Amino acid sequence: MSRGQRDGSGRTRGTGPRSGAGGPAPDAARLAAYEVLRRVAESDAYANLVLPGLLRERGITGRDAAFATELTYGTLRLRARYDAVLSRCTRDRALSSLDPEVLELLRLGTHQILGMRVPVHAAVSETVALTREVAGPAPTGMVNGVLRTVSRTAPEAWLERLVEETDPDGTDPVARLSVTESHPEWITRALRQSLIADGTEPAGADAELADLLAADNVPAPVALVARPGLVEVADLAAECARESREPEPGRWSPYALIPGSGDPGRLGAVARAAAGVQDEGSQLVTLALAEAPLAGPAVDGGAADTAWLDLCAGPGGKAALLGALAHQRGTELLANEVAPHRAGLVRGAVAAIPAGTVEIRVGDGRELEAPGRFDRVLVDAPCTGLGALRRRPEARWRRTPADLAPLGTLQRELLAAALDATRAGGVVAYVTCSPHIAETQLVVDDTLRRRDDVEVLDAAEILRGVSRTDPLLSGPYAQLWPHRHGTDAMFLALLRRT
Numbered sequence: 001m002s003r004g005q006r007d008g009s010g011r012t013r014g015t016g017p018r019s020g021a022g023g024p025a026p027d028a029a030r031l032a033a034y035e036v037l038r039r040v041a042e043s044d045a046y047a048n049l050v051l052p053g054l055l056r057e058r059g060i061t062g063r064d065a066a067f068a069t070e071l072t073y074g075t076l077r078l079r080a081r082y083d084a085v086l087s088r089c090t091r092d093r094a095l096s097s098l099d100p101e102v103l104e105l106l107r108l109g110t111h112q113i114l115g116m117r118v119p120v121h122a123a124v125s126e127t128v129a130l131t132r133e134v135a136g137p138a139p140t141g142m143v144n145g146v147l148r149t150v151s152r153t154a155p156e157a158w159l160e161r162l163v164e165e166t167d168p169d170g171t172d173p174v175a176r177l178s179v180t181e182s183h184p185e186w187i188t189r190a191l192r193q194s195l196i197a198d199g200t201e202p203a204g205a206d207a208e209l210a211d212l213l214a215a216d217n218v219p220a221p222v223a224l225v226a227r228p229g230l231v232e233v234a235d236l237a238a239e240c241a242r243e244s245r246e247p248e249p250g251r252w253s254p255y256a257l258i259p260g261s262g263d264p265g266r267l268g269a270v271a272r273a274a275a276g277v278q279d280e281g282s283q284l285v286t287l288a289l290a291e292a293p294l295a296g297p298a299v300d301g302g303a304a305d306t307a308w309l310d311l312c313a314g315p316g317g318k319a320a321l322l323g324a325l326a327h328q329r330g331t332e333l334l335a336n337e338v339a340p341h342r343a344g345l346v347r348g349a350v351a352a353i354p355a356g357t358v359e360i361r362v363g364d365g366r367e368l369e370a371p372g373r374f375d376r377v378l379v380d381a382p383c384t385g386l387g388a389l390r391r392r393p394e395a396r397w398r399r400t401p402a403d404l405a406p407l408g409t410l411q412r413e414l415l416a417a418a419l420d421a422t423r424a425g426g427v428v429a430y431v432t433c434s435p436h437i438a439e440t441q442l443v444v445d446d447t448l449r450r451r452d453d454v455e456v457l458d459a460a461e462i463l464r465g466v467s468r469t470d471p472l473l474s475g476p477y478a479q480l481w482p483h484r485h486g487t488d489a490m491f492l493a494l495l496r497r498t
């Protein structure tokens with residue numbers, strides 16, 4: 001155990017640098033969380049990239065690392081809910097008039113009190129100590145007073161109050177859920193529209209929307225993929241059991257394992273890229289492309305399924321699964337990626353696949369000159385990522401509706417390039433990790449309107465065929481959901497060239 005005394009969470013405190021401001025030293029985990037939040041706010045950093053490095057650098061491990069992680073991600077995710085709470089506790093001071101550092105400290109304290117159930121005395125005194133360290137003594141009284149006011153109302157009572165005050169007549173679920181479930185209004189509205197477009201009855205859409213938004217606020221469980229031919233699922237499971245505890249089989253993908261705890265990076269199979277961390281939704285859409293029925297002979301008159309393309313491959317999760325399958329079938333995969341550093345990540349992801357199967361190309365997928373060359377093509381298009389908000393805690397605050405138009409153009413152009421690169425009878429999988437209809441159905445429908453050489457396959461039916469259990473989807477496009485399937489909200493359309 002490190003130096004310092006235990007706080008109410010059972011962790012140690014006083015492990016940070018000595019305070020230069022006269023009070024007790026702040027807790028190292030809380031200081032790390034604060035610093036990550038400031039970097040996210042000031043320099044557009046990604047919390048999931050900055051935090052692990054910072055924890056490593058400072059030797060914060062075990063329960064302290066878990067505490068810092070939940071504190072950072074939870075505070076980021078639930079920012080709108082906490083700002084609504086705080087704005088009711090700062091008397092006549094608008095939150096916008098506070099120093100950004102002080103507002104961040106108040107959010108951190110509020111998440112400990114309302115979201116993590118850290119005992120109030122520990123949450124308040126530790127946040128005050130942190131305030132003294134990073135912002136000096138002046139705001140400590142205010143931080144202390146505001147957090148004590150927050151703590152006088154129970155979390156459930158706060159939610160009831162926010163519901164009453166944001167939607168008194170029960171007629172504005174988008175406004176209400178945007179605050180209580182902490183999503184920007186434009187995203188809440190878009191997700192409601194996507195649920196309805198996917199077949200949810202408008203009358204039931206608000207209850208389902210609440211479930212979806214709540215699912216976005218829960219950390220995604222880690223799923224592993226045992227890349228076929230590179231490691232057996234049973235061997236990966238045995239390695240997991242030796243490292244931490246018995247993993248669960250995946251719910252959907254025959255290659256998935258849910259390890260439950262432990263650092264997947266410590267597994268030998270992951271280190272040598274025979275296995276990887278991959279959401280089950282991503283595994284399923286990849287398997288669906290590999291199993292989609294082709295038609296007609298290949299263009300060269302040879303075997304009908306020898307050339308595969310991943311047009312947007314970085315960082316390489318799907319390319320590695322596709323490449324492993326390709327190797328088993330004696331097929332070749334061209335993994336294309338426009339960003340050189342992401343192409344480097346693809347190289348790492350496919351490292352365990354024997355040489356000769358995967359070729360990596362760095363370039364714009366729209367400029368790939370290979371008309372009619374491929375049997376199966378994956379377009380995992382750049383998108384807003386609104387289907388993966390569970391794992392990108394700051395993304396909801398960073399994305400704006402203005403992102404949709406340029407992405408929509410790029411998505412249409414990449415899908416057109418993919419179709420051009422596919423032989424007659426070959427199949428294109430158009431995939432996004434966003435359920436926003438501007439990135440999913442509208443892109444595909446637009447493409448179908450413009451071309452007369454494409455037929456739509458029933459992606460829901462094909463997904464059912466590759467899944468361990470029936471995901472109960474209605475086709476022809478397939479939309480997975482965090483609250484229904486426990487996966488990212490992956491969209492899949494399967495299009496066959498005629």
Ligand SMILES: C[S@@+](CC[C@H](N)C(=O)[O-])C[C@H]1O[C@@H](n2cnc3c(N)ncnc32)[C@H](O)[C@@H]1O
Nearest residue numbers: 312313314315316317318338364365380381382
């Ligand atoms: C959603 S990610 C793909 C994820 C990847 N398939 C995986 O499973 O790891 C989209 C990728 O497309 C790349 N990209 C963006 N524009 C592109 C273009 N014009 N041509 C090729 N790739 C592009 C991005 O750099 C990004 O790596």
